[in-house]
Amino acid sequence: MSKYIDIVRLWEDGVPQRSIAAATRSSLATVSKTVKAAQANGVGSTDLEGHDDAIVRELLFGVAEKAGVYREPDFAEVERQLRKDSVTLSLLWDEYVRDCAMAGQKGYQYSQWCALYAKWRRQRGVQQPRMHVARVPGQVVEVDWAGSHIEYTDRATGEIRKAWVFVGCLPFSQRLFVEGFDDMRQGSWITAHQDMFRFFGGVTRLVVPDNCKTGVVKPDYYDPVVNPDYARLAAHYGFAVVPARPRSPRDYLHCQIIFNRC
Numbered sequence: 411m412s413k414y415i416d417i418v419r420l421w422e423d424g425v426p427q428r429s430i431a432a433a434t435r436s437s438l439a440t441v442s443k444t445v446k447a448a449q450a451n452g453v454g455s456t457d458l459e460g461h462d463d464a465i466v467r468e469l470l471f472g473v474a475e476k477a478g479v480y481r482e483p484d485f486a487e488v489e490r491q492l493r494k495d496s497v498t499l500s501l502l503w504d505e506y507v508r509d510c511a512m513a514g515q516k517g518y519q520y521s522q523w524c525a526l527y528a529k530w531r532r533q534r535g536v537q538q539p540r541m542h543v544a545r546v547p548g549q550v551v552e553v554d555w556a557g558s559h560i561e562y563t564d565r566a567t568g569e570i571r572k573a574w575v576f577v578g579c580l581p582f583s584q585r586l587f588v589e590g591f592d593d594m595r596q597g598s599w600i601t602a603h604q605d606m607f608r609f610f611g612g613v614t615r616l617v618v619p620d621n622c623k624t625g626v627v628k629p630d631y632y633d634p635v636v637n638p639d640y641a642r643l644a645a646h647y648g649f650a651v652v653p654a655r656p657r658s659p660r661d662y663l664h665c666q667i668i669f670n671r672c
């Protein structure tokens with residue numbers, strides 16, 4: 411016999427709810443919810459007797475709404491898309507959520523989606539290389555042009571124009587400086603650094619650019635050749651230019667080694 415029938419029957423006999431909970435080994439919340447449902451729907455123990463537990467619950471609480479089925483992400487496609495420039499997990503998740511909405515399906519929240527993606531990679535033996543680097547506040551700023559240009563509308567002429575985006579980041583605080591320019595020439599590169607230092611309110615001891623031509627003429631692990639105008643800017647502001655290793659922009663260890671030797 412369903413415990414819900416026992417709860418309703420005992421309640422009809424005038425038994426206190428705490429005693430009903432003890433007699434049926436149910437929580438007081440379950441007893442209270444069942445009694446309220448029986449009262450609201452006008453259901454008595456005689457109406458419930460002879461039915462299985464599923465029917466009893468339906469008579470008391472109505473038809474339960476079935477939980478929606480979440481749409482399973484295509485993480486193999488996610489892995490392929492991440493190899494493209496300017497593609498991030500957040501962008502791919504946003505596309506996933508939009509596709510779910512258009513199909514009338516439920517989508518995972520971003521944190522759960524990322525956790526599932528990490529699990530998918532672990533199951534396939536794919537591990538993202540990581541190296542812990544001790545950050546010092548205000549010691550380093552990492553700079554580069556963003557991977558692709560953006561477009562904006564000139565309010566005066568209505569013309570669609572292109573802009574290239576300079577990005578500077580303080581690794582310890584993750585504070586960002588972003589500025590758009592009409593080109594990626596040397597003048598824009600120099601101006602961007604001046605504006606960045608003004609925005610941050612100071613100059614770091616090290617500036618780590620990627621190996622763009624406006625910053626580095628000849629990429630080399632041991633003896634990179636810095637653009638002459640950039641070198642003069644560094645001398646004026648008193649910072650050292652330590653380019654990231656060619657083809658290894660995430661590798662920051664050599665910067666730490668050079669800094670410790672200074």
